[in-house]
Amino acid sequence: MIKRLRKRVRDLEIQQEIKRLQQRIRDLELKGEMRKAETESSTVVWDEGDDEEQHPFHCHPPRFYEPSQPKECLSEDNPQFEEDEIDYDEDECLFSDPSGGDFSYDSPPVFDNYSDEEEYTMVLDGATSANGSRILSVVISTEVATDCDGLTTSGVENYNVGLEAPLMPSIIDEVALKNKxxxxxxxxxxxxxxxxxxxxxxxxxxxxxxxxxxxxxxxxxTEELIPGFKFSRCSYLQSFLRPSIIRDLELHRHGLKLLKRSPSSFTPCLDGRYLLLGPDADLNRSEISKFSERDAEAYPRYENQLEKFCRFMDPLIDSSPPEAHQGVSSFNSRLKHKLQKSEFWAHCLHQSVSMGQQGLVDFMDLLLSPASKVLNNWFESDVLKATLATDAVIGTTTSAHTPGSGYVLLHHVMGGTDGHRGIWSYVEGGxxxxxxxxxxxxxxxxxxxxxxxxxxxxxxxxxxxxxxxxxxxxxxxxxxxxxxxxxxxxxxxxxxxxxxxxxxxxxxxxxxDYSSATTKINLAVDKLPQFRGCNIGSPDAGPQHMGTIHIGSESIEEIESACQDARNGLPSRGPVIEMTIPSVLDKTISPPGKHVINLFVQFTPYKPNDGCWEDTAYRESFAQRCFKLIDEYAPGFSSSVIGYDMLAPPDLERIIGLTGGNIFHGxxxxxxxxxxxxxxxxxxxxxxxxxxxxxxxxxxxxxxxxxxxxxxxxxxxxxxxxx
Incomplete structure (x- = not known):
């Protein structure tokens, strides 16, 4: 009698646990639908065609199997294999991969470790998807195991769901999370x-x-929003990541692979001329001299000065500011705080002395002056000044004529790649x-x-x-x-x-200040853009495709005009666009022969006066404005677009969590x-x-x-x- 009562209690506990798991599944399905809606509302546009398999949110739910044969014998073709599918709505997607692709299984899900009073494991062995998801397994601790005719467990004590999937949702035992x-x-x-x-x-x-x-x-x-194309959805280049962090955390051992770009910059002109810049000093001199011999001579000195300022800034970046003491603390803590502040300011004084008075004056001039003034003092060529000025306004609502914009110019040459100052790189895999x-x-x-x-x-x-x-x-x-x-x-x-x-x-x-005028458009294209004055007709990537391509930036006045539109509450009629094509160096993010293109677009106010970003037609109109502007420099570009994902400032706030859509958190x-x-x-x-x-x-x-x-x-x- 007592044994039967105990069994009944265990059965009730199992039923309660099953209900909890079912509710967890429903929650996950709901979150999957919310993610789908989130992505769709941010405007993901592509020609899906008639093939259901191409839809990035279509997937086959995992199935639960009752083994009547050893693990190695299990297969759907085995007539002795017993299958028990869980109930699911075919329009829903259980354990979906929201970043793209159906799941495929090297072998069907199986229960492992069958023996009395041990734990068993439900394993989706070799589960993979288009984005590289790995394994999903559920480990359940039991007091009573199963017989070979079906899974009958009693006394479920705990379960844990393990997931090794770079871009999939994870599931964790909430009990373990909240009880610790x-x-x-x-x-x-x-x-x-x-x-x-x-x-x-x-x-x-x-x-x-x-x-x-x-x-x-x-x-x-990195998100695969269009099948086969992996977008760096927001940030798209690497340079700032501190070398000490890469070293301390051994990020290269953990899969970080940087792809240096050379040339790193390409600015096309409507008259067919263009300017290439990069880490090659000889190339820079040759390219700049096409527009100005004087600027070609000045450019190395300009770069050297910025590098000197960056060396001054490095210790400031890697240190906590010497803030006034806060709160109540012990004498030893206050003494330690004072010593740290003294050490910090002593180091700054040493750096200042080593820079010299003229260096300090030049540094203050850069920090306080408009970027346009700084660049006008160095150069005479409009296209060179405009190319450099884009660094001073990127991600901001200010123009190159705004006092203090010179600092942002410095901020964007502050990083480097593999010890080379000012070199921006793509990251393999996005x-x-x-x-x-x-x-x-x-x-x-x-x-x-x-x-x-x-x-x-x-x-x-x-x-x-x-x-x-x-x-x-x-x-x-x-x-x-x-x-x-x-x-x-x-x-x-x-x-x-x-x-x-x-x-x-x-x-x-x-x-x-969280104001933002930034929109990010990620595109899938079926061919590389063919820029006027370059090797048109060649399907292969050329130097013009390697780095950042500056569209609508032939003069600082063009940048100022675009900024003025945003001040008036309108998306720029002539947007300033930074285009990158990471797939020319990273072969892991697009299908063969096709490419991923990032467009970092300015200036787009958070709340435009002539419409709203929630209006699909309004969004599409602005996207086409950008594509048509690129057509002027690369004829036929618009026709190469397979699909795109667009994030206006409200989308950056809602989806990514960037207040106001400001990419700098302020x-x-x-x-x-x-x-x-x-x-x-x-x-x-x-x-x-x-x-x-x-x-x-x-x-x-x-x-x-x-x-x-x-x-x-x-x-x-x-x-x-x-x-």
Whole structure:
């Protein structure tokens, strides 16, 4: 009698667990549909044709099999193979791969490890998709195993779903997540959040990263939105990533492969002339001399000066700002803080002395002057000045005539590739490979990364101490420390409960400039653009296709005119476009003979006066405006477009989480840098709430895929925890 009662209890427990799993499946299906809607609403346009297999959201659901034969005998063709498919709606997609492609299985799902009172595993062995997803397995601990006539388990104690899939949603046992108090939680799995997590875990802390979307990376992601074409959906070039981070986290060992571009810049003119620039000094001299011998002589000196300024900036980027002391602490802590500040300023003084008075004057001139003034003092050729001026305005709402725009000019030559200053590179597999490499390093260090885990609120105790987070589904996750990789506005205005922050701090956060005039268009094309004056008719990639192609940038006046349209509330009639074609060097992101093209477009106001970005016709009209402008330089370009994905400023905010659509997590003006970022008095990653830190691009040193905010914030946290 007692045995039968125990069995009945175990059966009831199993039924409850099955219901919970079924609800989890329904949640995942709903999230899959939400992702589908998210992608469609951001405008993904392509000619799907009649083949259902081409739809990136079509997939076959995994099936659960009851083995009556040994594992090696299992196959759908085996007449003794018993199959039990779960119920599913054919219009839905269970465990879908939202970034493209059906699943294919090297062998059908099977249950492994069959024996009494052990755990068994349901394995999707060799599950792969077009984007390289790997394995899905479910491990279930049991007290009673199965017989060979069917799966009959009792006493389910726990289950865990394991996933090794670069671009697929992960599933984690929520019980394990919420029942553990973590040393640190990181909100947002962007590259800075992952970097912070990796350094924290390497120091011995238990760390979990909570990512709202179905994949990690934030703005540094690769998504296959059109079958066979993998887009670097937001960020599209690598240069900023700090060499020390690449070295510390061994990112090359984790799959990071940089593809250097040479030439790195191509500016076509409507009259058929063009300007190529790159790391080859002889090429630069030859190309610039076509427009001005004087400029050809001056250009090496200009580059040398910028490199000298960058060397001055390097220690500032890699350090936490010497902020005034905050909060109550011990005497030893205050003394250590003072020594760190003294060391920082002493180093700056040494650097300043080594630069000399004239060097410092030139540096201040660059920081405070409009980029147009700086470039006019150096050069006379319109096309050269315009090519360089695009670096000063990219991602901003300002023109090259705006005071302080010279700093952004410096910001975009601050990085490098493999020790070569100012060299931008493509990343094999797209920019998502940067995030994946950092994610692998983090997981190797012990970090738990959870996708589909949106944080809705921070938990606050005693009015000023963070104790964890609440997820969108109500799950509470406890932690001693929380680092936010979200924007400062998202963190403090949405995640922090009301009436917790000091009023002056809240006011300053509300006044951070998140204005944006940036739109990203990702295209799949069936051939390379053929630019006037180049080797037209050749299907092969030439030097004009290797680097950044500047469209609509023949003079600074053209850039100013485009910017003025945006100031008047209109998308630019003559947009400034930076085109890149990564598939000329990266053969992993497009089908043979076809290519991926990125268009970084300016200037597009967040709320245009003549329409709205939610209007499909309005979006299509602007996209065609860009394509027709490219047609003027590369006839027939529009006809090569297979499909495209378009992200206007509201899309960048809604999908990627960039407040206002600003790619830098806030403006990069001189009033928003260093000791002023994100706001005055709080530049060292700490916040007015104990246990809460910023680790994203909204903190020092700012935007770009560099990882420095994440690494610097982690160091501050480690110092605070371990003293």
């Amino acid at each position: 108090k973590w040393d640190a939680l990181v909100i947002g799995g962007g590259h800075n959040g992952l970097t912070a997590a990796a350094y924290l875990a390497q120091s011995g802390l238990s760390v979990a990263v909570l990512e709202r979307r179905h994949l990690i990376g934030g703005a540094a992601v 920019m998502g490979s940067v995030s994946q490499a950092i994610g692998k390093a983090a997981k190797e260090a012990g970090v738990t990364i959870v996708t589909d885990a949106e944080v809705s609120k921070l938990m606050i105790a005693d009015s000023d101490t963070v104790t964890g987070v609440i997820l969108a589904d109500g799950t509470e996750v406890r932690s001693s420390v929380v680092l936010s990789n979200a924007t400062a506005h998202k963190t403090f205005m949405e995640l922090v409960p009301e009436n917790v922050l000091p009023e002056d701090f809240s006011r300053a956060i509300k006044n951070v 403006a990069m003006g001189l009033d928003s840098l260093f000791l002023m970022r994100p706001v005055k008095g709080w530049s060292n990653y700490r916040t007015p709430l104990r246990g809460l830190y910023l680790c994203g691009s909204g903190a020092h040193p700012g935007g770009g895929v560099m990882g420095a905010p994440g690494r610097n914030a982690a160091r501050v946290v480690i110092d605070d925890i371990k003293g």
